[in-house]
Amino acid sequence: MAxxxxxxxxxxxxxxERLKLAKDPSYEGELLSSGDQxxxxxxxxxxxxxxxxxxxxxx
Amino acid sequence: MxxxxxxxxxxxxxxxxxxEREALxxxxxxxxxxxPQERNWGTVGLFAVTLSAGIAAWSYSIGGAVSWYLNASxxxxxxxxxxxxxxxxxxxxxxxxxxxxxxxxxxxCKPQYGSFGAAFGIAAQYLSIVGWNCILIILLxxxxxxxxxxxxxxxxxxxxxxxxxxxxVTLAIVYWMVIGGADSVRNNSIWIAVxxxxxxxxxxxVLLVKEGWGTVAAGKPAYASGxxxxxxxxxxEILVATVLSWWPYMGGVMRMGKxxxxxxxxxxxxxxxxxxxxxxxxLYASLATGDPDPSVFFVEVLGIxxxxxAIIFIALANIGxxxxxIYASAIGLKQIPALQYRLSYRWTAVIVMxxxxxxxxxxxxxxxxxxxxxxxxxxxxxAPICAVQIVDYYLFRKNILHLxxxxxxxxxxxxxxxxxxxxxxxxxxxxxxxxxxxxLNPVTYAQHFPFKWISASVPTIIVTGxxxxxxxxxxxxxMKKGGYGLEQT
Numbered sequence: 001m002a003x004x005x006x007x008x009x010x011x012x013x014x015x016x017e018r019l020k021l022a023k024d025p026s027y028e029g030e031l032l033s034s035g036d037q038x039x040x041x042x043x044x045x046x047x048x049x050x051x052x053x054x055x056x057x058x059x
Numbered sequence: 060m061x062x063x064x065x066x067x068x069x070x071x072x073x074x075x076x077x078x079e080r081e082a083l084x085x086x087x088x089x090x091x092x093x094x095p096q097e098r099n100w101g102t103v104g105l106f107a108v109t110l111s112a113g114i115a116a117w118s119y120s121i122g123g124a125v126s127w128y129l130n131a132s133x134x135x136x137x138x139x140x141x142x143x144x145x146x147x148x149x150x151x152x153x154x155x156x157x158x159x160x161x162x163x164x165x166x167x168c169k170p171q172y173g174s175f176g177a178a179f180g181i182a183a184q185y186l187s188i189v190g191w192n193c194i195l196i197i198l199l200x201x202x203x204x205x206x207x208x209x210x211x212x213x214x215x216x217x218x219x220x221x222x223x224x225x226x227x228v229t230l231a232i233v234y235w236m237v238i239g240g241a242d243s244v245r246n247n248s249i250w251i252a253v254x255x256x257x258x259x260x261x262x263x264x265v266l267l268v269k270e271g272w273g274t275v276a277a278g279k280p281a282y283a284s285g286x287x288x289x290x291x292x293x294x295x296e297i298l299v300a301t302v303l304s305w306w307p308y309m310g311g312v313m314r315m316g317k318x319x320x321x322x323x324x325x326x327x328x329x330x331x332x333x334x335x336x337x338x339x340x341x342l343y344a345s346l347a348t349g350d351p352d353p354s355v356f357f358v359e360v361l362g363i364x365x366x367x368x369a370i371i372f373i374a375l376a377n378i379g380x381x382x383x384x385i386y387a388s389a390i391g392l393k394q395i396p397a398l399q400y401r402l403s404y405r406w407t408a409v410i411v412m413x414x415x416x417x418x419x420x421x422x423x424x425x426x427x428x429x430x431x432x433x434x435x436x437x438x439x440x441x442a443p444i445c446a447v448q449i450v451d452y453y454l455f456r457k458n459i460l461h462l463x464x465x466x467x468x469x470x471x472x473x474x475x476x477x478x479x480x481x482x483x484x485x486x487x488x489x490x491x492x493x494x495x496x497x498x499l500n501p502v503t504y505a506q507h508f509p510f511k512w513i514s515a516s517v518p519t520i521i522v523t524g525x526x527x528x529x530x531x532x533x534x535x536x537x538m539k540k541g542g543y544g545l546e547q548t
Contacts, residue, residue: 015091019463022092022160029095029158030318031458043327044147048140055136056291 090393092462093161093314100315102325108312109325111379113333116198116353117191121301121334122341123351124431127282128290131275134342137291139335141298146305146331148520152445153309154326156452156460158319164310165391166465168444170541171451171527174468175479179488181391183440184307188388188411190433191304193418193426195377196233200226200419201354201427202373206366209358219423226419229378234412237382237389238405263340266360270347278346289511296499297431298335299516300438305330306445311387352427385411396468435501435515442516443491446523447484455531455543464542473542481541483530491523 021027032040100108125134156167168180200222207213213221267275283290309326316322344356357369389407392398398407418426452458464473476482499506499515509518536543 015466018091018094019466021094022462027094029098029161029316030320031159032155032319032323036320036323040147040150040323040327044143044150044331048143051136051140051143052291052295055133055140058132058136059130059287 090163090166090390090466092166092465095161095317098161098315098317101317102321105312105316105322105325106329108383109329110333111376112308112312112383113330114337115191115195115334115376115380116373117194117301117380118334118337119341119344119353120194120198120351120430121297121434122338122343123345123353123356124297124434125294125338126278126280126342126345126351127431128280128284129294129342130280131272131278131343131346133287133291134294134346135339137294138298138338138342139332141295142302142331142335142338143327144295144517145299145302146327146334148442148445148449148516149303149305149309150323150326150331152448152452153306154313154322155319155458156448157310157314158316158322159458160460160462160465161314162310162462162465163314163387163390164307167310167460168448169465169474170456170460171447171481172484173476173478173480174464174472174474176476176481176484178395179485180307180444181395183444184391185388185411187304187307187437187440188384189414189418190437192381192384192412192415194430194433195381196226196229196415196419197222197423197427198354199229199370199373199377200224200423201352202357202366203370205354205358206363206370209366210363222423223420226423227416229374230412230416230419233378233381233385234408236378237385237408263343265365266340266344266347270343270360275343275347278343278349280346281349281351286511289506292511292514293506296438296510296514296516297434298338299514300442301434302331302334303441303445303516304437305334306441307391308384308387311390312383431504432501435499435504438499438516438519439492439495439501442495442519443488443523446491446520447487447527449520450524450527451484451531454528455536461542461545473545476535476540481535483527483535486530487523487527490526491519494522495519 122134122138125138128134129137153164153167157163160167165177165180165184169177172179201218203225204213204218204222207221208215208218280290284293308330313322313326316325341351341353344353344360345351348356348359350356350359353373357373358366361369385408388411389404392407392410393402393404402410452460461473467473467475468479469475474481495501495515497507498510498513498518506515531541531543535541
């Protein structure tokens with residue numbers, strides 16, 4: 001039966017192993033492309049500006 | 060998450076396999092980075108989890124708050140716009156980091172606040188999730204009690220006690236579901252998402268058919284200031300501030316997705332826009348009945364039998380949202396080194412839920428009387444955090460973090476700064492707090508002149524970002540702290 005310290009040491013070794021795996025760029029999730037950034041900006045900033053303008057006009 | 064996802068070798072000794080399983084357990088329910096092959100939430104899973112989180116009864120309270128200032132047409136546009144703007148900043152700040160490295164929101168804020176300073180993010184996450192869960196569970200309890208009173212099942216004098224009992228029973232159910240871990244969150248959320256979507260559309264339809272758009276459109280806001288421009292901005296700000304509080308939820312959910320593109324629409328639509336859309340039910344019902352309390356207007360608008368259906372809807376939605384929130388907060392708490400190995404996931408969930416239990420049992424009325432103050436405080440806290448994170452990640456770190464340093468609390472870690480704290484992050488955040496407080500006081504609701512033109516959260520994000528950029532560029536980087544410039548090594 002492993003002690004708590006042994007268990008912790010073992011888990012820390014596994015964390016180190018996991019971090020080593022994560023160093024490989026292929027392990028990284030995909031980033032947003034320029035097109036995705038543009039889509040995000042449109043939905044998050046442009047569309048709200050248009051909505052606010054419409055809301056102010058229709059009152 | 061099953062052990063097979065981690066690539067456990069069949070030849071590994073049993074003890075090793077047990078530790079491997081524990082490692083997986085830690086990764087899914089703790090703080091370790093989740094590797095891409097373990098991120099098994101597909102597009103449908105992400106949509107389902109975020110949709111079930113986004114469709115929550117707190118939105119009725121948000122809509123009710125907006126009805127104090129705006130009529131139906133202006134409120135509709137201000138709310139959807141505010142929800143999208145708030146979500147834009149949260150998505151930009153938290154989502155790409157979590158998806159790229161498979162880390163939760165708290166680990167992602169260590170480069171800005173320091174390896175120990177990130178405890179500030181844990182505190183913000185913890186308090187906001189506690190607050191939202193209080194609203195969710197209390198609304199369910201009060202609505203159930205109101206239905207029972209309206210149906211003659213209990214006397215009016217018993218409604219508070221019944222509300223308390225219902226909230227405590229609901230919390231017990233939530234606890235049972237949340238200790239299932241990541242798979243529990245996903246599996247429960249799929250069926251909850253389907254149920255709440257159907258039920259939500261039904262509630263909205265009944266509301267419009269029964270009351271009619273004419274009644275809703277004619278409803279007058281109860282606390283309109285007389286300055287339409289100011290009220291329009293207040294309505295917008297309520298949504299921006301409340302949606303910013305998705306920040307703590309983002310990492311816990313999005314890190315299980317495979318790519319930022321896959322997570323983009325669930326984030327913007329299912330968390331952001333849906334919050335605004337569901338809040339419209341609260342706005343319309345409140346304007347139609349003159350009562351912003353969802354637990355009251357559900358009974359008033361829908362009557363007994365439809366009210367019972369509404370209670371089922373609220374129960375499904377709230378339990379779904381509560382388990383996602385508690386899951387995210389538990390992961391955050393396990394970032395504290397002292398808790399990481401010593402505290403089991405079950406006890407972590409108990410710590411997250413304990414304040415909710417206390418509030419539900421003893422302080423329901425006081426808490427609900429100050430609901431708008433809570434909402435504005437969310438903007439005050441999370442707007443600066445998002446600003447600091449955006450500027451640091453995109454401007455200074457060029458989308459690259461040093462993953463080992465996120466889990467290194469020693470002086471050798473790149474995010475140690477001074478004693479594990481980055482003063483630039485805290486000073487900039489403090490300036491953001493002060494600016495927001497000056498523009499819009501969350502306690503007294505008093506505003507200063509520029510507020511009606513520029514709102515509070517958006518300028519807070521801009522100013523905080525500028526202060527952080529200046530401090531980092533002219534103080535932190537010259538002092539060679541924070542690992543800036545070492546991104547490629």
